Amino acid sequence: MNEGLVVDYGFVFNQETIFTVLKTSLFFSGDGFTVFDCNGQLVFRVDSYGPDSRHVGEVVLMDGHGSCLLTVRRKRPSLHQRWEGFQGEGIDGTKPMFSVRRSSIIGRSTVTVEVNNNPGEDYQVEGSFAKHCCTILNANRESVAEIRRKVDASTSVMLGNDVFSLTLKPGFDGAFAMGLVLVLDQINADDFVNDGIQVDSITEE
Incomplete structure (x- = not known):
């Protein structure tokens, strides 16, 4: 089993687990998500966190019942698009559990999680989050989670870019993984706005 940072032990599983992640807007990056397990049960949700949210640059991950699990916030100023993750809603006066940054502000770059x-x-x-084809690797270069385009099991047809799969290796916390997905989505949204086009914002060096 992979052992690592745990946001909530209720989302740590002994076997490989696959979630279906659905963006709640087909038109804007960084709008929200709903996440379902293999039985169609709601596991996580993220409401709109655009310009009308309580804090610009802040994203809140909730469980299926609406309880706050994790808050990620953009750290300013930052040249490398650094984000920090806080357990629950605690931000002011608390130390972040983890931070995420791009290895470079230009060109091809990986994303590092500390x-x-x-x-x-x-x-x-x-990999490429824009294409929903990327892998989260631990310090030993072992895969702990993967993001892939969703394929309809009955027709073998690849679904649209608004839905993808998040595969968790045994022991890796799903809430932590979804926190990273939210940051990756925000980085990708920034690239979309800055470049005026969709780009592969996260690529292997």
Whole structure:
């Protein structure tokens, strides 16, 4: 089993687990998500976090009942699009559980995840989140989670870009993984706005 940062032990599983992640807007990056398990049960949700949200640059991950699990906020100023993750709704006066940053502000780059209070527990995201084809690797270069385009099991047809799969390896916290998905989506949205086109914002070096 992979052992790492745990936001909520209720989302740590002994076997490989696949979630279906659905964006709640077909038109805008960074609008919201609903996440379902293999039985169609709602596991996580993220309401709109655009310009009308309570804090611009803040994203709140909730469980299926609406309880706050994790808050990620953009750290300013930051040249490398650094984000920080806080357990629950605690931000002011509390230390972040982890931070996420791009390795470069231009060109091809990976995304690095640093876990506080455990210097040896770092992660990297490699691949293309824009194409929903990327992998989260631990410090030993082992895959702990994967993001892939969703394929309809009955027709073998690849679904639209608004739906994808999040596969968790045994022991890797699903709430932590979804927190990283939210940051990746925001980085991708920033690239969309800055470049005026959809780009592969996260690519392997």
